[in-house]
């Protein structure tokens with residue numbers, strides 16, 4: 001799939017909305033993004049995850065790990081395509097932790113998967129979980145890199161889509177200046 005086809009998947013599932021949005025941070029943006037909207041369709045999750053699975057197909061990987069919750073769908077699907085084990089780390093008292101009997105053994109080769117990366121915080125944290133268990137992180141696969149390629153995990157990494165996040169202070173928002181009403185995403189009647 002080329003970039004235009006990938007972008008169309010996000011647009012047609014309303015994962016990516018274009019307009020004038022009031023974000024929870026209080027800033028305004030011309031885009032609103034919710035990755036779960038595209039991944040709710042297993043066929044699309046399969047298509048997007050295939051880009052990650054294909055990229056890492058020649059790597060030696062034992063296990064795929066994802067940070068809960070957003071990454072789980074991606075990790076599971078990439079692991080299914082690579083026919084590897086799939087586990088996830090979840091927050092306990094705010095800290096990503098292996099639970100449910102999930103284990104990483106010394107020398108285990110691990111691929112980290114995530115749905116959306118902005119600053120990469122959760123992925124960096126999962127990388128630490130893997131390292132602290134004695135495992136080796138061999139790569140990172142993301143559905144969307146919202147840092148537009150700026151986040152560097154220090155291992156081979158791939159995203160199916162890179163995006164620049166553009167936000168404005170309300171006082172400097174060009175869409176406000178045009179008199180376009182700002183919409184709070186998720187509110188009723190939101191359809192573009």
Ligand code: ZN
Pocket residue numbers: 020028029170173174175176177182
């Ligand atoms: Zn605005």
